[in-house]
Amino acid sequence: MSSNIRKLSLKKIVGGGYTAFWRFEGRYRVVKGSRASKKSATIALNIITRMMKYPLANTLVVRKTGNTLYNSCFQQLKWAIHRLGVDSLWKTKVNPMEIIYIPTGQKIILRGLDDPYKLTSVTVDIGVLCWVWLEECSEIDDEEAFNRVDESIRGAVPPGYFKQITISMNPWSSAHFVKRRFFDVVNDPDILAITTNYLCNEFLDEADKRMFERMKRDDPDRYKVAGLGDWGIDGGQFFKQWRDSLHVIKPFKIPTNWTKWRVMDWGSSRPYACYWIAIDYDGNAYVYRELYGYGGKPNVGTGETTVEVAKRIIQCESKDEEVYKAVLDSACWAKIGVAGKDDTSVSIADQINDVLYDANRERFSPCKKGREHGAEEFRRRLEGTFDKNGNQKPAIYFFSNCIHAIRTIPMLTFDEHDPEKYDTKGEDHAADAIIYFCLENPYASERPLPPQKESKYNGGLPTDSTGWSA
Numbered sequence: 141m142s143s144n145i146r147k148l149s150l151k152k153i154v155g156g157g158y159t160a161f162w163r164f165e166g167r168y169r170v171v172k173g174s175r176a177s178k179k180s181a182t183i184a185l186n187i188i189t190r191m192m193k194y195p196l197a198n199t200l201v202v203r204k205t206g207n208t209l210y211n212s213c214f215q216q217l218k219w220a221i222h223r224l225g226v227d228s229l230w231k232t233k234v235n236p237m238e239i240i241y242i243p244t245g246q247k248i249i250l251r252g253l254d255d256p257y258k259l260t261s262v263t264v265d266i267g268v269l270c271w272v273w274l275e276e277c278s279e280i281d282d283e284e285a286f287n288r289v290d291e292s293i294r295g296a297v298p299p300g301y302f303k304q305i306t307i308s309m310n311p312w313s314s315a316h317f318v319k320r321r322f323f324d325v326v327n328d329p330d331i332l333a334i335t336t337n338y339l340c341n342e343f344l345d346e347a348d349k350r351m352f353e354r355m356k357r358d359d360p361d362r363y364k365v366a367g368l369g370d371w372g373i374d375g376g377q378f379f380k381q382w383r384d385s386l387h388v389i390k391p392f393k394i395p396t397n398w399t400k401w402r403v404m405d406w407g408s409s410r411p412y413a414c415y416w417i418a419i420d421y422d423g424n425a426y427v428y429r430e431l432y433g434y435g436g437k438p439n440v441g442t443g444e445t446t447v448e449v450a451k452r453i454i455q456c457e458s459k460d461e462e463v464y465k466a467v468l469d470s471a472c473w474a475k476i477g478v479a480g481k482d483d484t485s486v487s488i489a490d491q492i493n494d495v496l497y498d499a500n501r502e503r504f505s506p507c508k509k510g511r512e513h514g515a516e517e518f519r520r521r522l523e524g525t526f527d528k529n530g531n532q533k534p535a536i537y538f539f540s541n542c543i544h545a546i547r548t549i550p551m552l553t554f555d556e557h558d559p560e561k562y563d564t565k566g567e568d569h570a571a572d573a574i575i576y577f578c579l580e581n582p583y584a585s586e587r588p589l590p591p592q593k594e595s596k597y598n599g600g601l602p603t604d605s606t607g608w609s610a
Contacts, residue, residue, distance in 0.1 A: 153223060157340025158182045160332065167330040170307040170322045174369035176338040176348060179308050183273055184213075184220035186306075191246055192226070196267030196298050199248045202259070202289055204279040206252025209237060213275050214250055253285050259292065268297050272305045278312035281438040281551070281567075286317070314371040314384055315547040337369040378515075378552045378562040379571070381522035386532060388546055391539040394418045394428055401580075402453070402466040402502065405572040406488055407433055411441045412449055413569035415545070416456070416463075417577050424535050425521060425581070427574065430542040431456055438548075439567040446488055450495035457501060467576045468492070468504035507576035512560045514575035520583040535583055536574075545570040 154162070155178065161171060162182070173179035187199055201213045214232075217239055221230045232239050239248040245266040251259050262269065272293055280286055293303045309318060322333040338344060338352055356363040361380065365372035372380075394400070398421075404414040416429035431452055433442040444452075457463070468489055475485035493503040508514075524534035538545055548567040555561040562568060 154182055154185055155340070155342050157336055161334055162186055164332040165302045165304065166332060167303065168305055168307065168322060168332070170318065170331065170333040171336060172309055172311060172318075172323070172334070172369055172371075173336040174311060174338060175366050176341050176344060176352075177336040177369065178341045178343070179336055180212075180216050180275065181220070183275075183306055183308055184216040185223065187217065187248065187271070187273060188220045188224055188226070188230075190271070191241055191248065192229075194270070194301060195244045195246065197270040197301060198246055198264040198267055199271045199273065200262055200269060200289075200292065201248060201250045201273045201275065203252055203275050204285075205254045206237075206250075208276075209250045209252060210234070213273065214239070217248060253280065253289070259288065262292065268295070268301070269293060270297055270301055270303055274305060274307045276309060277307045277318055278309040278316060281316070283317040283321075284437060311365045311369050311372055313377075313551040315550055319371065335369045337367060377550065378554050379519060379522060379549055381519050382550045384546070384550075386534050387522060387536065387538055388540050389426075389537045391428065391541055394426065395420075398426075399464045400462065401577055402457075402463050402504075403507075403573045403577045404453075404466070404468045404504065405569045405576070406469050406472050407441045407569055408443055408445075409441050410439060411435065411544070411567070411569050412444075413544070413573045414449075414453060414456075415542070415570070415573050415577075417574075419581065423581075423584070424537070425577070427536070427538045427542050427545060429456060429539070430545060430570075432544040432570070434544060446491035447495055450492045453492075454496065454499045454501055463502040465580070466496075466502045466504045467507045467580060469572070469576065470506035470509065472504075473506055508579040510579060511572075511575065514579040515560075515562065515571075517578035517582055518571070518575055521578060542570075545574070549574070 157178075161169060171179045171183075187201075191197060191199060201209065201217075203209050203213065214237060218232060221227055221239075229242050230239060231242060237250040239250075240246070247264055247266070249262055249264075251262065253259065269292070272289060274280075274286070274289055277286070290305060293305060297303055307318065307322070312318075322331055325331055325333075338348070352363070352367050355367055361372075364370040395418075398418040401417045401419070402414065403417065404412065406412050412431075412433040414431040415427050418426045418428055420426070433444060433449070434440075435442045472488040472492075473490075475487050489504055489506070496503050518536070521536035522534055524532060524536075526532055540546070548570050552562040552566050552568055552571055555563045562571065
């Protein structure tokens with residue numbers, strides 16, 4: 141290691157909160173950190189010091205898209221070099237994007253997952269590829285993409301060296317594969333998974349700290365994510381009412397007399413999403429069955445035909461299962477030509493319904509219009525009611541076997557152009573299907589609000605069940 145670094149106190153440069161993370165040499169080193177938790181700065185400093193300590197080691201730095209590397213990891217690593225006072229020992233290149241340790245020729249190579257050929261063809265001239273830094277892993281919803289990165293670190297390393305993948309991410313939905321794969325694992329010697337937050341950052345000034353204190357006071361839900369690093373989508377979760385602990389339940393036998401619905405959002409190159417929903421005597425909804433066209437990757441469909449999907453629906457339903465009503469995306473009633481028959485046109489809905497009719501199953505009707513209204517109805521059901529003690533009782537539940545609804549609905553974010561809509565570029569198919577149900581079944585139950593302090597806006601006047609002044 142450079143004599144310059146020997147003279148410096150890494151404790152003073154890096155600060156506290158990351159001792160175990162800094163020293164860990166197992167296969168997977170994972171940090172989920174809130175804003176200002178100094179995770180990226182710490183990793184960059186760690187990579188530079190390690191490279192100078194291990195003269196045969198090289199590092200691969202990866203993000204989902206290559207064009208985001210220059211203004212993030214590349215600049216963070218340059219900052220770390222300067223912070224350590226070793227600028228003269230390193231040189232940088234933009235095309236291809238690399239940072240080279242001059243005394244040995246070791247390289248830090250930066251690549252994007254959007255160019256799989258360049259990623260899989262990474263080779264080094266000096267030594268071996270020992271380490272990977274996968275930054276902003278929350279952006280990567282395809283676990284197979286992560287596996288490709290994981291597999292890039294293979295083969296023997298020199299004695300005293302070790303292979304390691306460092307994963308860093310902002311808080312994200314608890315449905316993300318990183319939680320299941322790393323944070324839910326107990327006592328695995330190859331995994332260190334930690335959560336950090338701004339409280340371990342001694343370099344924040346008083347203005348920074350006051351900003352988080354205001355967030356804690358004014359927006360406690362956001363503070364849990366952006367401040368403390370809890371699982372969730374920082375300020376952007378569209379259905380922020382969703383809580384796995386509240387809305388996901390163990391399957392049970394649906395009573396025969398409950399009203400049952402079937403709802404569906406069509407897809408072929410993108411997933412189709414079909415759900416069966418039962419309504420109890422109090423109007424609460426239970427999403428008890430899922431048929432999802434998952435093509436092996438997030439937001440990729442199976443390419444099945446309408447007839448094949450219709451047959452799968454029939455296979456899911458028992459013969460004595462009485463579906464009160466079935467609703468399908470109204471766009472499916474658009475007529476399309478049949479190959480070789482210029483004078484004939486048929487819709488997706490027609491093709492599905494013909495198969496259902498022949499099997500004596502409830503055929504689909506067009507859904508009602510109004511995505512924004514339906515989304516609000518869905519939110520109201522997710523929120524449900526509160527008893528006098530402030531305990532929440534949702535009006536919609538999802539059986540734990542509805543894995544794709546549980547995976548995708550909490551991850552939907554706001555449309556960047558319209559805050560009343562969710563981003564339809566995301567995997568929104570399960571949410572769309574549930575919204576078709578909600579449009580048909582408005583949540584009309586009395587909704588007493590949880591106990592609240594007297595508001596300066598109503599002057600202590602009695603309020604009705606919606607919260608408006610009487």
